[in-house]
Amino acid sequence: MSTYSVIGKRVRRVDGPDKVSGRAKYTFDLVLPEMLYGKILRSPHPHARILSIDTSKAEKLIGVKAVVTGKDTLGRKNGIWRRFPELCDEEILCRTKVRYIGDPVAAVAAVDEDTAEEALDLIDVEYEPLPAVFDPLEAIKEDAPQIHEGVELNINVTRHIEWGDVDEAFKKCDYVREDQFKCSSQAHMAMETHCAVASFGLDGKLTVWTSTQSSYYVQRLLADMVGLREGDIRVIKPATGGGFGGKFELDSPQFCASVLSMKVCKPVKIVLQREEEFTASKRRTPMYCYSRLGAKKDGTLLAKEIRVITEGGAYTGMGATCLYLTGFFSSFPYRYPSYRYDGYRVYTNTAPTSAMRGFGAPQSTFVSEGQLDMLAADLGIDPVQIRRLNGMVPNHEVPGQATVQSCGLPECLDSIDQHLRQRGKLPPDHGIGIAAYGFMSGGIFNWFDTPYAFSAAIVRVNIDGKVDLFTGACDIGQGSDTTLSMICAEELGVALEDIRIHAADTGICPVDLGAWGSRQTLMTGNAVKMAAADAKRQLLEFAAAKLGANIVYDLDIKDRHVHLVDRPEKGFSYYDIVKQAIRGKDGEAIIGRGHYTPHRKGMVSPAYSFGVQAVEVAVDRETGRYKLLNVTTAHESGTVINPVGIEGQLEGAIMMAGGYGFCEDQPMDDGRILNPSIAEYKLIRSLDMPETKILEIDTYEPEGPFGAKEAGEGLTNPTAAALGNAIHKAVGVRINSLPITPEKVFRALQDQKQ
Amino acid sequence: MKHELKFTVNGHPYELHIRPKTLLVQVLRDHLGLTGTKRGCSCSSCAACTVLLNGMAVKSCSVLALQAEGAEVLTVEGLARGPELNPLQQAFLDHGAFQCGFCTPGMLMAATALLRETPKPNKDQIREGIDANICRCTGYNSIIRAVTAVANGEYQEAAK
Numbered sequence: 001m002s003t004y005s006v007i008g009k010r011v012r013r014v015d016g017p018d019k020v021s022g023r024a025k026y027t028f029d030l031v032l033p034e035m036l037y038g039k040i041l042r043s044p045h046p047h048a049r050i051l052s053i054d055t056s057k058a059e060k061l062i063g064v065k066a067v068v069t070g071k072d073t074l075g076r077k078n079g080i081w082r083r084f085p086e087l088c089d090e091e092i093l094c095r096t097k098v099r100y101i102g103d104p105v106a107a108v109a110a111v112d113e114d115t116a117e118e119a120l121d122l123i124d125v126e127y128e129p130l131p132a133v134f135d136p137l138e139a140i141k142e143d144a145p146q147i148h149e150g151v152e153l154n155i156n157v158t159r160h161i162e163w164g165d166v167d168e169a170f171k172k173c174d175y176v177r178e179d180q181f182k183c184s185s186q187a188h189m190a191m192e193t194h195c196a197v198a199s200f201g202l203d204g205k206l207t208v209w210t211s212t213q214s215s216y217y218v219q220r221l222l223a224d225m226v227g228l229r230e231g232d233i234r235v236i237k238p239a240t241g242g243g244f245g246g247k248f249e250l251d252s253p254q255f256c257a258s259v260l261s262m263k264v265c266k267p268v269k270i271v272l273q274r275e276e277e278f279t280a281s282k283r284r285t286p287m288y289c290y291s292r293l294g295a296k297k298d299g300t301l302l303a304k305e306i307r308v309i310t311e312g313g314a315y316t317g318m319g320a321t322c323l324y325l326t327g328f329f330s331s332f333p334y335r336y337p338s339y340r341y342d343g344y345r346v347y348t349n350t351a352p353t354s355a356m357r358g359f360g361a362p363q364s365t366f367v368s369e370g371q372l373d374m375l376a377a378d379l380g381i382d383p384v385q386i387r388r389l390n391g392m393v394p395n396h397e398v399p400g401q402a403t404v405q406s407c408g409l410p411e412c413l414d415s416i417d418q419h420l421r422q423r424g425k426l427p428p429d430h431g432i433g434i435a436a437y438g439f440m441s442g443g444i445f446n447w448f449d450t451p452y453a454f455s456a457a458i459v460r461v462n463i464d465g466k467v468d469l470f471t472g473a474c475d476i477g478q479g480s481d482t483t484l485s486m487i488c489a490e491e492l493g494v495a496l497e498d499i500r501i502h503a504a505d506t507g508i509c510p511v512d513l514g515a516w517g518s519r520q521t522l523m524t525g526n527a528v529k530m531a532a533a534d535a536k537r538q539l540l541e542f543a544a545a546k547l548g549a550n551i552v553y554d555l556d557i558k559d560r561h562v563h564l565v566d567r568p569e570k571g572f573s574y575y576d577i578v579k580q581a582i583r584g585k586d587g588e589a590i591i592g593r594g595h596y597t598p599h600r601k602g603m604v605s606p607a608y609s610f611g612v613q614a615v616e617v618a619v620d621r622e623t624g625r626y627k628l629l630n631v632t633t634a635h636e637s638g639t640v641i642n643p644v645g646i647e648g649q650l651e652g653a654i655m656m657a658g659g660y661g662f663c664e665d666q667p668m669d670d671g672r673i674l675n676p677s678i679a680e681y682k683l684i685r686s687l688d689m690p691e692t693k694i695l696e697i698d699t700y701e702p703e704g705p706f707g708a709k710e711a712g713e714g715l716t717n718p719t720a721a722a723l724g725n726a727i728h729k730a731v732g733v734r735i736n737s738l739p740i741t742p743e744k745v746f747r748a749l750q751d752q753k754q
Numbered sequence: 755m756k757h758e759l760k761f762t763v764n765g766h767p768y769e770l771h772i773r774p775k776t777l778l779v780q781v782l783r784d785h786l787g788l789t790g791t792k793r794g795c796s797c798s799s800c801a802a803c804t805v806l807l808n809g810m811a812v813k814s815c816s817v818l819a820l821q822a823e824g825a826e827v828l829t830v831e832g833l834a835r836g837p838e839l840n841p842l843q844q845a846f847l848d849h850g851a852f853q854c855g856f857c858t859p860g861m862l863m864a865a866t867a868l869l870r871e872t873p874k875p876n877k878d879q880i881r882e883g884i885d886a887n888i889c890r891c892t893g894y895n896s897i898i899r900a901v902t903a904v905a906n907g908e909y910q911e912a913a914k
Contacts, residue, residue: 010848012847012848013847013850015855016846016847016852017839017847018855019852019855019858020830020839020843020846020847020852020855020858020862021790021830021831021833021834021839021843022788022789022790022791022829022830022831022859023790023831024855025789026792026856028792028793028856029783029789189890190854190856190890191792191794191800191802191854191856191857191888191889191890191891192792192794192854192856193794239854239855240854241792241854241855241856242853242854242856242890242891244890273796274794274795274796274797476854477853477854477855477856477891478853478891479853644849644850645850647850647896648850648853648891648892648893648896650893651892651893651894651895651896652853652890652891652892652893653893654893655889655890655892655893655894656890656893677795677797677799678794678795678797678799678800678888679795679797679799683888683890684893685885685886685888685894686880686881686882686884686885686887686894686897686898687881687882687885689881689893689894689895691895692893692895
């Protein structure tokens with residue numbers, strides 16, 4: 001499909017010049033006249049009753065303009081699963097009880113940050129500490145402390161997925177394996193911490209600038225929490241310094257800054273300190289997993305049963321979605337004739353766990369791809385071969401759940417097989433492990449209960465032919481502003497520089513659910529394409545009249561040239577037709593509208609991407625230390641809209657997912673995170689980053705704009721799994737808990753010797 | 755008690771009166787409005803605040819502003835000449851060497867210092883040169899490609 005003019009080209013990002021020159025303005029950079037600085041007081045206890053809060057001393061401190069506690073709120077409970085009130089469980093400013101170290105209890109606004117900080121020390125909170133529980137396996141016991149009233153055994157959410165006759169199928173298996181795994185937590189660690197500037201005016205309207213993945217969710221949830229109508233709240237997302245799943249719920253800076261601003265009618269800015277970011281923003285969900293896998297002698301998979309208990313932390317957040325997706329993606333990317341999943345999300349007195357890039361699937365992929373390699377080894381079958389034998393193929397139906405249309409998994413496996421052959425025999429203690437994966441292109445579920453289309457866009461063609469594109473989609477760094485501008489330019493037949501995108505401002509943009517679940521390329525992309533097509537159709541009406549061509553001819557615009565498709569020489573300039581069309585419409589600019597909501601696409605997603613990754617390691621048997629040498633990924637994401645963007649997603653995912661497998665963790669002691677700083681939180685830096693290679697596989701997704709689908713999160717799924725498999729290939733030890741630290745490898749090697 | 759600070763930022767001389775505990779990053783961002791320089795941690799662990807102090811890369815969150823007395827400071831805002839982006843900035847654009855962009859100013863300054871010291875760095879030297887700078891988006895390899903392209907003279911036109 002090389003007929004595209006914009007799509008598939010290596011372009012510079014539309015936000016690039018601002019970002020490389022330091023001109024891009026983030027929420028972190030914003031300063032407004034009369035702006036106050038806010039700080040949040042947080043619980044030092046993992047579980048305690050609040051007996052009293054005395055703010056009088058803080059209020060008297062010179063420079064302090066407002067102090068708020070839960071009493072200054074409406075006492076409502078926040079939750080993104082709005083269809084399920086019992087899952088809306090977070091007050092944000094706690095009134096009677098705190099449930100983790102970091103739970104907010106008060107907030108201060110002062111003339112500068114130092115004064116606000118000083119005022120926090122002057123607030124007296126009297127707590128009655130309560131027994132606390134930190135491990136979900138303990139929290140689920142009869143005698144465990146109850147974290148939320150009325151929640152039996154602290155079980156927050158359960159999810160069950162089943163198809164086929166699992167018990168009968170296991171009886172028919174020649175071979176069955178049972179294994180247990182433990183998946184750890186991970187911090188999003190976006191470079192820009194959570195922050196917001198809230199400004200409530202005397203007109204009764206609230207404007208919030210914030211670092212977010214969904215300005216619409218923030219607007220809607222704030223409206224519920226502060227008692228304003230949605231239309232009286234305008235949420236604007238300036239340049240945003242990363243999100244990775246950590247920024248699409250209503251958070252403490254957004255809420256506290258709003259409550260403070262509504263009290264003083266001045267702008268209030270709250271920026272989380274890095275330590276708060278580690279301890280009191282949400283994080284990846286740790287899990288205990290049991291998996292049972294059965295196959296025939298030839299490697300054909302017949303049955304799978306998986307049970308998962310996840311550490312929920314103190315609140316639900318996006319945890320319910322995560323729990324479902326762990327179950328759904330535990331079956332990926334294979335054709336299981338029978339399958340059963342039971343997931344339990346358990347409240348604990350730890351920092352809440354929620355969405356993070358991959359959304360439960362990196363965990364399930366670590367489990368399922370590790371176990372599949374073990375099963376293949378037991379049966380003497382090659383890892384590529386067993387995946388080929390059972391892997392998904394185009395037009396596969398996941399019973400009762402989903403329909404997979406395009407699927408390039410077979411080609412990805414071929415490609416990785418070739419890579420493995422090329423690598424040939426490896427030096428001693430080197431190993432290559434592989435993992436196959438798949439992921440969704442946006443979620444179909446509407447737990448948020450939005451009445452709006454999931455995505456929408458407006459395209460305005462102005463008199464000089466320049467185009468304004470309006471969408472609620474959120475570019476948090478992944479490059480959606482560029483990708484969507486490319487889609488708009490291609491469909492309308494103009495150049496990328498003709499487009500100016502206005503995004504993620506609820507005051508001027510149509511609603512879009514935002515950047516989560518790898519949804520924007522497909523969902524917002526479809527809305528943008530439809531809006532551009534609508535604008536183009538209006539232009540072509542004038543062109544057709546002007547050309548007076550036979551009705552059988554089709555018209556189009558390409559490279560700013562309006563023409564007959566079959567006779568491209570017959571046509572004229574795009575600029576001319578725009579001028580005439582606008583004059584012809586009595587001076588009204590050409591406005592195209594588009595929207596997208598998936599229909600009849602199953603319960604999960606309209607499309608799925610696939611891939612296979614090979615991770616090569618070299619292990620030092622003496623110390624257990626190992627090096628990630630290179631990561632080669634055969635990946636398909638439908639038509640590639642923005643190749644530079646895909647490379648960035650892939651390499652960035654390897655840094656993050658490799659870190660999940662290799663070194664990133666949040667160890668705790670009685671609910672206190674022990675490494676809440678960048679100095680202590682180990683992640684992959686440039687010296688540890690492996691070489692990366694992409695083997696791009698062509699596919700075309702009928703549901704996606706120009707055939708495109710996701711390329712954001714799926715790439716986070718395979719790396720930890722492939723790493724575990726690589727270590728096993730290299731030195732024969734199997735580590736079933738994340739992260740795979742040198743210490744674990746060393747101990748396993750010691751055991752192996754004995 | 756405020757102290758006088760005279761120094762040059764991006765070629766422009768400044769005279770300020772500041773509290774002695776003020777950090778260089780605070781002066782740049784809060785007093786001069788040069789918000790290109792970022793802060794990701796405040797404990798010199800992420801290097802988002804990297805600037806050049808007399809040509810040397812420093813983390814401006816761990817330098818007192820008064821230590822810059824008489825010095826020349828270069829920030830990301832001083833890299834471009836008017837509308838003309840410098841070679842490194844152009845290479846970052848072409849290689850997709852940034853995503854969210856929050857670490858980019860610090861990364862550009864670290865790479866600038868590296869290229870001044872070692873005009874033809876090999877890959878390992880580039881990895882070392884930016885190892886203090888955390889990027890959560892790109893996985894670093896695109897940044898290494900961009901710096902390599904500049905070192906190889908692929909952007910000489912832009913430098914003129």
